[in-house]
Amino acid sequence: MADARRQLRSGTVVLGGMGLLAAALTACSSDDPDKRCVDRDSYNLTKGYKVVADKNCTTTKSSADSAWYYEGEKRGNWVDGGSFTKPRKASSGSGGTSGGHGVSRGGFGSGKGSSGG
Structure with a gap:
């Protein structure tokens, strides 16, 4: 049981470190x-x-x-x-589009249409 807990903690440290690295690189980008x-x-x-x-x-x-x-x-x-x-430059909050107007279409999980019964 102690071995499983030790492995879980080391995986958490690696994942947490990757998150910090990604945040630092994003903040430093020009x-x-x-x-x-x-x-x-x-x-x-x-x-x-x-x-x-x-x-x-x-x-x-x-x-x-x-x-x-x-x-x-x-x-x-x-x-x-x-x-x-x-x-x-992409404007903030536009989902990566430069004009701020994304294309939205129906599909799985879109909430549009009716469910079959």
Whole structure:
């Protein structure tokens, strides 16, 4: 019985620690989306876009065709899986939609319709 109680306590500590970690990461997140400066002409089907120095995206006198690439997955000096369009900030309380108007449809547990009898 003591072994079962000890295992339960250790599982509770791990789960509690994960909750604290998630809360800390959420609190520390910035409003700016993840972005990297890439060379638009460097696209490779297996690698994505080549990451270049940020100064190429911040100056107007750039020799390369560089642009900000948002929310991509970086692998070495390459990034893929993102977009050149800056994501909009989600308004609080909107359920993750940026406009605040979610789509609601009936389904299991929706409370709409009648129960069979």
